[in-house]
Structures are given as C-alpha cells and as structure tokens.
Amino acid sequence: MLIVYNNVHPRHHGRVEMFRGALVEGVEVPARVERVRQELVRRGMGRFELPGEMDLALLNKVHAPSFVAFLRGAWEEWVALDPGNAGRDALPSYWPIRAFRSDVVPDSFVARLGQYTFDAGTPLTAGSWDAACEGANCAITAARRVLAGEPAAFALTRPPGHHAGRDYFGGYCFLNNAALAAQALRDGGAQRVAILDVDYHHGNGTQTIFYDRPDVLFVSIHADPRTDYPYYIGYPEETGAGLGEGFNVNLPLPRGTDGAAWCRALEMALQRIQAFKADALVVSLGVDTYEGDPISGFRLTHDDFLRVGSRLGRLAMPTVLVFEGGYAVDDIGINTANVLQAYLSEG
Numbered sequence: 001m002l003i004v005y006n007n008v009h010p011r012h013h014g015r016v017e018m019f020r021g022a023l024v025e026g027v028e029v030p031a032r033v034e035r036v037r038q039e040l041v042r043r044g045m046g047r048f049e050l051p052g053e054m055d056l057a058l059l060n061k062v063h064a065p066s067f068v069a070f071l072r073g074a075w076e077e078w079v080a081l082d083p084g085n086a087g088r089d090a091l092p093s094y095w096p097i098r099a100f101r102s103d104v105v106p107d108s109f110v111a112r113l114g115q116y117t118f119d120a121g122t123p124l125t126a127g128s129w130d131a132a133c134e135g136a137n138c139a140i141t142a143a144r145r146v147l148a149g150e151p152a153a154f155a156l157t158r159p160p161g162h163h164a165g166r167d168y169f170g171g172y173c174f175l176n177n178a179a180l181a182a183q184a185l186r187d188g189g190a191q192r193v194a195i196l197d198v199d200y201h202h203g204n205g206t207q208t209i210f211y212d213r214p215d216v217l218f219v220s221i222h223a224d225p226r227t228d229y230p231y232y233i234g235y236p237e238e239t240g241a242g243l244g245e246g247f248n249v250n251l252p253l254p255r256g257t258d259g260a261a262w263c264r265a266l267e268m269a270l271q272r273i274q275a276f277k278a279d280a281l282v283v284s285l286g287v288d289t290y291e292g293d294p295i296s297g298f299r300l301t302h303d304d305f306l307r308v309g310s311r312l313g314r315l316a317m318p319t320v321l322v323f324e325g326g327y328a329v330d331d332i333g334i335n336t337a338n339v340l341q342a343y344l345s346e347g
C-alpha cells in the first residue's frame with residue numbers, strides 16, 4: 001500500500017497532560033507511528049513516500065484562518081510570556097463557557113489559548129505546528145494520489161486529527177487530517193465523499209466541520225459519550241443540520257464491546273455509506289478499540305483488525321486511510337498492519 005509518511009512527527013512530543021488534577025505523562029508519543037512504520041517495513045507491505053508542497057489554501061478553507069494563524073504562532077507567544085516556558089508544554093487553564101462573552105479577543109495569550117481548545121490534555125510544544133502541518137499535508141497528498149488512480153493510500157502521521165474542529169484543537173489533535181483529505185477529494189472531483197471514523201473516540205471535529213453539508217457523509221463508531229471522551233457530543237440524535245440533515249450518523253457502543261458486536265455496528269455504517277453512493281471513502285483509522293489499549297474500553301483483538309481490514313477492502317472504493325488513535329504501543333504496529341494487510345488482500 002502507498003504510505004504517505006510524516007517524517008517530522010517527532011517534533012511534536014508532549015511531555016504532560018492534565019488528568020484528574022495531576023500532570024501525567026502523555027500517551028500520544030512518537031513511538032506510536034514508528035512502531036507502525038517498522039511493522040509495515042517488516043511485512044514488506046508499504047511503499048513509503050513523503051508529501052509534496054503543503055496546500056495552505058485548502059488548510060485555510062477547512063480551518064478558520066484565524067485559528068491557523070494562532071496555531072502557527074502559539075509556541076512563540078507561549079515562550080514570550082516567560083522564557084522559562086521554553087521548557088514547559090503549553091496547556092490552557094481558562095475557558096470561556098456559555099455565560100462568558102464570545103466576541104472578545106483578549107491580549108493575554110493564555111486567555112486566547114482557552115478560546116481555541118477544549119481540554120487541558122493536548123500539550124502544544126515547540127514543534128507541534130510543524131508536525132501537525134506536515135501531517136495535514138500527508139493526508140491531502142494521500143487524497144490526491146487516490147484521485148490520480150491509486151486504489152488506496154494511508155497517511156501515517158501523528159498527532160491525530162479527528163477531534164480538531166474548524167477553529168479549535170483538543171484530544172491530542174491540532175489539524176483535522178481526515179477532513180482535509182475529504183475536502184481534497186471533493187475539490188478533486190469526487191461528488192460524494194464518505195468518512196468512516198472507527199477510532200474508539202467520537203470524531204467530534206470531523207462531525208462539526210461537515211455537519212451542515214450533504215456532500216460529505218460522516219459515520220462514526222465509538223464509545224458512548226455518556227461515559228467516554230469527548231462526552232458532550234457524539235450522541236445518536238446528532239443527524240446533521242440544514243442541508244446536512246441525515247448525513248451524520250453516530251453509532252455509540254458501550255464500554256466492553258467486543259469484536260463481534262463492533263462488527264455488527266460496522267455493517268450498519270457500511271450500509272449507510274453504500275446507500276449514499278460515495279465516490280470515495282476516508283477512514284479515520286484509530287486502533288484504540290484494541291483490548292489492550294491503556295485509555296479505552298473496547299475489546300477488539302488482533303484478529304478482529306484483520307476482519308475490519310478485509311471488510312473495508314471488499315468495498316473496493318477509492319480509499320484514503322488516515323491514522324488516528326491507538327495507545328498500546330507494543331501492539332499498535334500489528335493492529336494497524338493487520339487492517340492494511342487484510343484490506344490489500346481483498347484488492
């Protein structure tokens with residue numbers, strides 16, 4: 001499979017995230033992507049390529065230009081607050097909730113930081129912008145390669161993307177790689193694009209970016225937000241708005257869900273995608289549904305990932321796969337390569 005690889009991803013390396021009142025070691029580490037790369041090399045199943053020139057116009061179309069500018073300059077502003085900050089990740093401490101004003105732009109960097117993110121678990125570091133921007137570039141490049149006739153391509157990148165919205169970051173995500181791939185497919189001639197999000201967590205960013213649009217169908221299988229992150233979104237009654245009504249499908253499942261039950265939800269998702277008659281598919285491929293994942297609660301096995309891959313391969317749709325979550329580092333290579341290898345064996 002064609003793998004578009006983000007070779008600058010280690011520039012984003014968060015030290016800590018806030019968890020239950022403590023700063024704890026982060027789980028979204030560079031080794032995640034390196035393990036996947038090593039396993040693909042070991043199996044001899046990847047043609048690795050680097051992306052070309054970044055399409056900043058597309059980035060500024062999917063994301064708000066003010067947000068893109070904020071992210072690009074955020075590290076410099078953080079360090080300007082206090083030179084000692086150079087040794088510390090930027091994390092927010094203040095958020096404008098509903099009762100506060102949403103029309104003000106404070107001078108204070110930490111105040112603006114809280115306007116652009118929704119949790120204190122997404123450390124912004126010196127190289128976060130570089131890594132995220134190149135990751136976005138990988139996803140866009142993968143989409144363009146598929147438009148040019150490649151049957152499938154995998155954007156192997158971190159940080160992940162599906163929690164990032166038009167003008168906010170969070171959930172370890174800064175730029176929405178899957179949304180950028182979908183928009184690149186649309187702009188390149190695909191009339192209808194489906195996004196299937198199989199990460200353990202609901203892809204709130206992707207959902208909101210396309211919520212009022214009928215040309216991009218978003219279907220997500222994820223942990224019930226009543227118990228799991230991102231908590232405030234991802235419920236089944238969220239079906240789209242305006243022209244986009246009916247083009248958003250959330251399939252939450254309870255903690256403890258095993259591969260058999262998960263695959264039944266996958267069948268429902270694929271039924272909807274086929275009825276939509278998508279010209280191309282984007283898969284937000286998180287493997288944190290794995291039974292050994294340290295922060296998640298589903299119970300998919302190594303073999304279940306083979307089933308998922310072959311089921312997706314049987315669709316025989318032009319497909320862009322974008323790497324999302326998965327935190328069981330020792331098994332992340334096996335699980336991801338299992339999906340891709342089984343996908344290819346159906347081709």
Ligand code: OKP
Nearest residue numbers: 019171172201229295325326
């Ligand atoms: C990103 B992706 C664990 C708390 C969970 C955020 C999870 C983000 C997951 N200490 N916090 O969807 O895999």
Ligand code: ZN
Nearest residue numbers: 199200201325
């Ligand atoms: Zn996840």
